[in-house]
Amino acid sequence: MNTSRYYLLQAGKIPPPPCPPSCCASTGEIVFNPGFEGSFSAQGVPEGWDGTNVQQETVQQKIHSGFKAVVLGANPSNDASLSQDITDTGLFLPGCQYNFSFFAGGSLADDSTFTGSVVFLDAGGNEIGRTDINIIGQSITAGVGKYYYVITPTAPANLAGIRVEFTKDGVGQVDLDDVSLSIA
Numbered sequence: 001m002n003t004s005r006y007y008l009l010q011a012g013k014i015p016p017p018p019c020p021p022s023c024c025a026s027t028g029e030i031v032f033n034p035g036f037e038g039s040f041s042a043q044g045v046p047e048g049w050d051g052t053n054v055q056q057e058t059v060q061q062k063i064h065s066g067f068k069a070v071v072l073g074a075n076p077s078n079d080a081s082l083s084q085d086i087t088d089t090g091l092f093l094p095g096c097q098y099n100f101s102f103f104a105g106g107s108l109a110d111d112s113t114f115t116g117s118v119v120f121l122d123a124g125g126n127e128i129g130r131t132d133i134n135i136i137g138q139s140i141t142a143g144v145g146k147y148y149y150v151i152t153p154t155a156p157a158n159l160a161g162i163r164v165e166f167t168k169d170g171v172g173q174v175d176l177d178d179v180s181l182s183i184a
Helices: 003-010
Strands: 050-052 054-057 069-072 080-086 098-108 113-121 127-136 146-151 161-169 172-183
Touching: 054 080, 069 080, 069 161, 080 172, 098 113, 098 127, 098 161, 113 172, 127 146, 161 172
Parallel strands: none
Antiparallel strands: 050 080, 054 069, 069 172, 080 161, 098 146, 098 172, 113 127, 113 161
């Protein structure tokens, strides 16, 4: 151990290093209304989310769990988006990695895509990191039984917010359910 660094650290002259992923304690589920079981607006947007060209799904074969899911592509010809900004700093920590997962299915044209993303934000709302799960049209399956999962890289030290976002680009519809984000 570098003893001079240790004494400077003890004296408060050097900030402690960021917490390595091994010491990040879970705060539980970070996403609000992850299974879309809450109410939906007149425009079809689930409670706690922002979206365009989305609608509530209640057909059981298109729902992974519970009684509701969300469809991106209420009008299948138009692009669609769904996002949630998480700014409660008690829910996330800089210097940690995150588990991100969701269930999705549907039907997309071959040249269409569906993307699920975790976006790290600074205090000004600017993107400082991003992890994407990209799904091309040919690989999406009917129903909502396909599970997608990724562990993000370590979040930057200046993390002030997290955005969870989904986009459907091109023709088709995607059923989405059981979104999850938690400290890894």
